[in-house]
Amino acid sequence: MITTSSSDRAGGPDPVSLNLPKPAVRPASPQQDSVSTDNLDGLRAALTNQPEIRPDVVAKGRALAADPNYPPAAILQRVAGLILNSPDLSEDQS
Numbered sequence: 001m002i003t004t005s006s007s008d009r010a011g012g013p014d015p016v017s018l019n020l021p022k023p024a025v026r027p028a029s030p031q032q033d034s035v036s037t038d039n040l041d042g043l044r045a046a047l048t049n050q051p052e053i054r055p056d057v058v059a060k061g062r063a064l065a066a067d068p069n070y071p072p073a074a075i076l077q078r079v080a081g082l083i084l085n086s087p088d089l090s091e092d093q094s
Contacts, residue, residue, distance in 0.1 A: 064070045
């Protein structure tokens with residue numbers, strides 16, 4: 001039986017190093033948990049003025065779909081590493 005549980009993985013260094021930047025820590029402010037709807041009408045108007053189908057985005061999507069090198073191999077390796085290193089949620093975590 002083949003599984004992808006963490007017990008089946010070989011030990012050693014992490015095969016994928018993401019080198020992601022650390023998020024900045026911001027001091028808490030009194031307005032951090034507030035919501036403002038002052039610009040709501042402007043946002044609705046801007047959304048209404050956007051076309052439902054954007055030809056430039058469709059063209060870019062078609063070009064990417066036709067490119068045999070998309071997504072790049074490095075991205076696929078990173079995603080594969082993240083999947084391999086993620087916990088197996090079907091295993092009992094207790």
